[in-house]
Amino acid sequence: MKNAMGMVFLARTILTKPNCPASASKLRYYSSLPSSPLANNKLFVGGLSWSVDEKSLTDAFSSFGEVTEVNILYDKDTGRSRGFGFVNFSKEDDARCAKDAMDGKALLGRPLRISFALEKVRGGPVVVPHLSKIGDIATRNT
């Protein structure tokens, strides 16, 4: 079984994440203001083929780092993929690496359009009470 070693090397080759020379942009933004609406660990992946599911997306991106979350948005009615999704990495270097490497590359026949995801609502939704309801309650309780 001299192929066993070869298999190990093959596996290591697949599992080894490609090194990213473009990791020089380790700038940190110290502003407390939401000046950058871009998430650093999360990628917006558009241009997905409608036959791509979360598993194939994970397989396509997990070689660049630790993928912590993968979401594909499906249409409520038809159940079909809406053609885009989100891939979350544990390190932003890996996310940038995957973006640089996979942006424009085709997956299942369609070129991927990758960019950093827009930062989702920070701290949860802000519930603004409706003024008419408040008036209602006020008149009812007096």
Add this chain to the structure above:
DNA sequence: TATGAGCGA
């Protein structure tokens, strides 16, 4: 059935 810019339960 076929279709293709964008940012989410």
